[in-house]
Amino acid sequence: MLVVLASPLLAGVPIPVGTEVRILLHQLSFGLLFPQPCPSGTSPLQCTAWTEILWYAVLPEVLLALLVGAALGLSGAALQGTFRNPLADPYLLGISSGGTLGAAFLFIFRLGVAQANLVLPLLAFIGSLGTGVVILLASRYLGGSVETLLLVGVALANVLSAILSVVLLFNPVGSIQVSFWLLGGLGGATWDRDGLVLGGLLMAGAPLLLLGRELNLLQLGGDVAQSLGVDARRVRNRLLLLASVATSIAVAFTGIIGFVGLISPHVVRRVWSSDYRAVLPGSALVGAAFLLLAHDLSVVAVPTVVLPVGLFTAFVGAPFFFLLLFRHRRGVYMGGGA
Amino acid sequence: MSASRPVEVEDLSVRFGARSALSRVSWTASAGELVALAGPNGSGKSTLLRACLGLLAPTQGTVRLFGTDCGQLSIRERARRVAWVPQEEAPRDNLRLIEYVLFGRYAHLPPFTGESADDRRTAERALAEAGLADRAESGILELSGGERQRLLLARALAQETPLLLLDEPTAHLDIGHQLDLFERVRRQVRDRGLCAIAAMHDLNLAARFADRILVLSHGRLVSDGPPESVLSVPLLREVWGVETELRRDPHSHRPYLLPLRAAAEGRLSSPADRRLGPVHVVGGGGSASPVLRRLVDEGFHVTAGALPLLDTDADTAAELGIPFSAEVPFAPIGELARVRTQELLSTARAVVIAPVPTGPGNLVNLELVEALGHPERVLWLNRRADLDYTGGRANELAERLLTRGATEVNDLDALVDQLRRVIPAASFPAAVALS
Structure with a gap:
């Protein structure tokens, strides 16, 4: 994990590792430790530049990767558990379509492009969460079975995609921006944004982590869970709402990053336990580590160019996942962690 | 709670759209009684069980569990009064038996707390009663069909409810496991004074173990009483459409039927x-x-x-x-x-x-x-x-x-x-x- 943490620091600009650590500690301790973080012989200007780069460019991105990875991992685990389907992922309910449409509005109508820093996430967030809530309400009105929920989700996602296509058809410029956004990226990370993501993640994630036992029981089927004392419908709605919030936060700040939410729960189940009290926090950790790794690779893969991180989650994730499938047959524990 | 019976069903009707699944069924069950619910496919056995579990709401009439209307009990309270052994369950995750049985303790746990040592002891005792004491740490996917069904029984026993509902629990079991399971249920009913209600297709098994047989046909209760008075050649012909011969089991002295052919x-x-x-x-x-x-x-x-x-x-x-x-x-x-x-x-x-x-x-x-x-x-x-x-x-x-x-x-x-x-x-x- 530490290696993963350290790697991006080496990425964009070559900074000696020792110096890097010292700069970090200097900043973290508000200047108390290592008053002179840079080795003697480095010009003060360079030292300042390194500090700035680390503190204001690299570190927020690292933190964003960790937070978003955790949100996606957690949301994926919750949805796989709720739907009892190993193929469920955070975008299952069409949340991504809603987010994309929200973001597209910004690109197309150029709403406050100048101060786009928070408008884009806000629109995407509203689009995503709005979609999630609409689906939940609609399915409740229609009877509330899992199948209804999925069908409503698929239907709504298609409608939203259709609207998006129509809108983009008349806005070629906007469509390029939207497709970049769709690939997902951690660019534009700032401490402020990280703070917002952290806040949202705590709000949605903490209650989610408390539902592990209920998720275990839901795996036996709604009726059995209910006969054991779980209010299956209420727990399911709560899970979906919280997972929607977690996903929406991720979508708002980083676009659509695939694969993290899908495979993190599987990794935990394979190497650790299928008890949801372990799968939920485990998926958050694995998701965080995984997205950071993908982020690092996206930075170093092609010098001077930062590729969209969404590409790397698939490139790295898929082979790793295959390896895991082959190595760990059912019920075999190998120990260790990601 | 006037000497409240485990189950009192009064004038119960359940309708799915235009189809009537149960119409005007009334009956009660007492503590210390093993009741078999019999009837051909689609006669309403499962519907009746599910109504007793609160999994579906009556269209008309009431189901009372220990004196309280089933619909007014919270899901948690209900789970402390009635436990369910489903026909089968296909678990995917290889949990340990003890973990699976501990699920039965859920309704007894205060929110956001783990299982106590007491809960664990209860779960272990339930496993022992189901004859799985030595397998507590095995994975559930390693169990045979018969053992898996006993595991479901253990989970229900861990719930420590005075009422047990079983939905054709032996439908997929060989004859040895069928007898074994019902002997265990019988013992619980006798020793603990539980009330057990089991939907059963095998009428000989029902005649052998049940104190009472309830016969449903097209959603109506057509017969209710001890096996020897309920099972008769005309009833079997009328309700199941089979020609049978009734004998007497020389060991249990319960009726024993020999199916001859479909009428x-x-x-x-x-x-x-x-x-x-x-x-x-x-x-x-x-x-x-x-x-x-x-x-x-x-x-x-x-x-x-x-x-x-x-x-x-x-x-x-x-x-x-x-x-x-x-x-x-x-x-x-x-x-x-x-x-x-x-x-x-x-x-x-x-x-x-x-x-x-x-x-x-x-x-x-x-x-x-x-x-x-x-x-x-x-x-x-x-x-x-x-x-x-x-x-x-x-x-x-x-x-x-x-x-x-x-x-x-x-x-x-x-x-x-x-x-x-x-x-x-x-x-x-x-x-x-x-x-």
Whole structure:
């Protein structure tokens, strides 16, 4: 994990590792430790530049990767558990379509492009969460079975995609921006944004982590869970709402990053336990580590160019996942962690 | 809570759209009672169980659990009163048995806390009661089908509820595991005073283990009582559409049924009047039993008599639901039995005489047959002159009948063939004649 943490620091600009650590500690301790973080012989200007780069460019991105990875991992685990389907992922309910449409509005109508820093996430967030809530309400009105929920989700996602296509058809410029956004990226990370993501993640994630036992029981089927004392419908709605919030936060700040939410729960189940009290926090950790790794690779893969991180989650994730499938047959524990 | 019964169902109806799954069912179950819920597929067994579990709401009427309306109990409270053993469960994750059984403790846990040492002890005890104590740490995917079903029982027992509902828990099990599971349930009912209600397809299993059998048909309660009073040949024909033979299990003294075949389409919904006959059988001492069984099998409407009570043939007739005239054991046929026999004979379209030893006490049976005046409708099965203990009067009577048109037959097949020929064609019901 530490290696993963350290790697991006080496990425964009070559900074000696020792110096890097010292700069970090200097900043973290508000200047108390290592008053002179840079080795003697480095010009003060360079030292300042390194500090700035680390503190204001690299570190927020690292933190964003960790937070978003955790949100996606957690949301994926919750949805796989709720739907009892190993193929469920955070975008299952069409949340991504809603987010994309929200973001597209910004690109197309150029709403406050100048101060786009928070408008884009806000629109995407509203689009995503709005979609999630609409689906939940609609399915409740229609009877509330899992199948209804999925069908409503698929239907709504298609409608939203259709609207998006129509809108983009008349806005070629906007469509390029939207497709970049769709690939997902951690660019534009700032401490402020990280703070917002952290806040949202705590709000949605903490209650989610408390539902592990209920998720275990839901795996036996709604009726059995209910006969054991779980209010299956209420727990399911709560899970979906919280997972929607977690996903929406991720979508708002980083676009659509695939694969993290899908495979993190599987990794935990394979190497650790299928008890949801372990799968939920485990998926958050694995998701965080995984997205950071993908982020690092996206930075170093092609010098001077930062590729969209969404590409790397698939490139790295898929082979790793295959390896895991082959190595760990059912019920075999190998120990260790990601 | 007036001495609250575990389950009180009052005027319960459940409707799915236009289809009525249960209509106006009322019954109660007591503590210390094992109730079997029987009925053909689609008769409403599962619906009734699910209504008791609160998994579906009644369209009309109420289900009360220990005095409280099921719908007013919270899901958690309900789970502390009633536990469920489903027909099967297909777990995907290889949890340990003890973890699985601990799920049963959920309704007893305060929110956001783990299981206590007490919960663990309860779970371990439940595993022991299900005969899985030594497997507590194994993975559930390693269990056989029978063990898995016992695991579900253990989970339900860990719930520590006074009421246990089982939905065909042995549907997929071999006979050994079937007996084992119900013996365990039986023990819980006896030792703990639980009330257990099990939907069951195997009526012999139900007759053997249940204190009471409830029979549902098309969503209605058609019979409710101890196995020996509920299970009868006509009921089985009416409700399940099967021809059966009822015996008595010599060990448990419970009724034991032998399914013969599905009732023919025409007979399925039709009562006795559309069957072939009636055929009256004269027998005694067990000589007529094979004849009675075979004729019922073949779909004839059969009567018999006069027979002494407690005689093998009388028992067989009672089992098969055959009307017969009776006399007290070891007594000559008296006036009452004579009149009753005459009545039966007068409606008979054919008479079968089984190879019964004839003495002064029962010669009157043969005399009544002769007096009927239709020797051409009399079939004599395996007639033996040496069974005449009347000093020749029986044999003389037989000779007379045979010379006037009665037929001797040597086996049951020939008897059935001959009967179909003798009984006038006009009396064949159309449905049977066409099939």
